[in-house]
Amino acid sequence: xxxxxxxxxxxxxxxxxxxxxxxxxxxxxxxxxxxxxxxxxxxxxxxxxxxxxxxxxxxxxxxxxxxxxxxxxxxxxxxxxxxxxxxxxxxxxxxxxxxxxxxxxxxxxxxxxxxxxxxxxxxxxxxxxxxxxxxxxxxxxxxxxxxxxxxxxxxxxxxxxxxxxxxx
Numbered sequence: 734x735x736x737x738x739x740x741x742x743x744x745x746x747x748x749x750x751x752x753x754x755x756x757x758x759x760x761x762x763x764x765x766x767x768x769x770x771x772x773x774x775x776x777x778x779x780x781x782x783x784x785x786x787x788x789x790x791x792x793x794x795x796x797x798x799x800x801x802x803x804x805x806x807x808x809x810x811x812x813x814x815x816x817x818x819x820x821x822x823x824x825x826x827x828x829x830x831x832x833x834x835x836x837x838x839x840x841x842x843x844x845x846x847x848x849x850x851x852x853x854x855x856x857x858x859x860x861x862x863x864x865x866x867x868x869x870x871x872x873x874x875x876x877x878x879x880x881x882x883x884x885x886x887x888x889x890x891x892x893x894x895x896x897x898x899x900x901x
């Protein structure tokens with residue numbers, strides 16, 4: 734079992750609800766989703782929606798495990814997408830996502846803060862690359878470097894708490 738004690742949880746009020754984000758990455762992505770909602774590109778989003786939870790078999794003994802995706806995001810046409818943020822990508826994460834994609838028809842978006850094909854992250858990168866065709870089959874995609882592509886343009890919003898009324 735991996736030790737993720739270094740990951741800092743963040744609790745904020747977003748969309749009128751108190752959310753306990755398990756990491757700063759999840760919080761930053763929630764801010765990004767609020768920007769999309771405010772700009773009219775997305776209708777709504779829900780953090781860890783219990784209706785999206787699944788169970789799947791894991792291991793040789795067929796143990797049942799659960800998986801709850803990070804975000805359910807509603808598009809402008811009322812369609813729902815599932816968004817999962819990852820800072821570290823373990824084999825069990827890949828298995829959970831594969832099981833979810835196989836059991837669910839919603840578009841799946843996998844977001845990495847900054848996963849690149851470097852020597853230190855090659856195993857994680859290859860694991861994600863093997864999963865990519867299954868995600869693309871749902872109409873989804875993988876965002877490899879969200880730190881650069883999504884979060885850099887809204888960095889000022891992550892530091893300022895009251896730019897938009899009732900933002901947090």
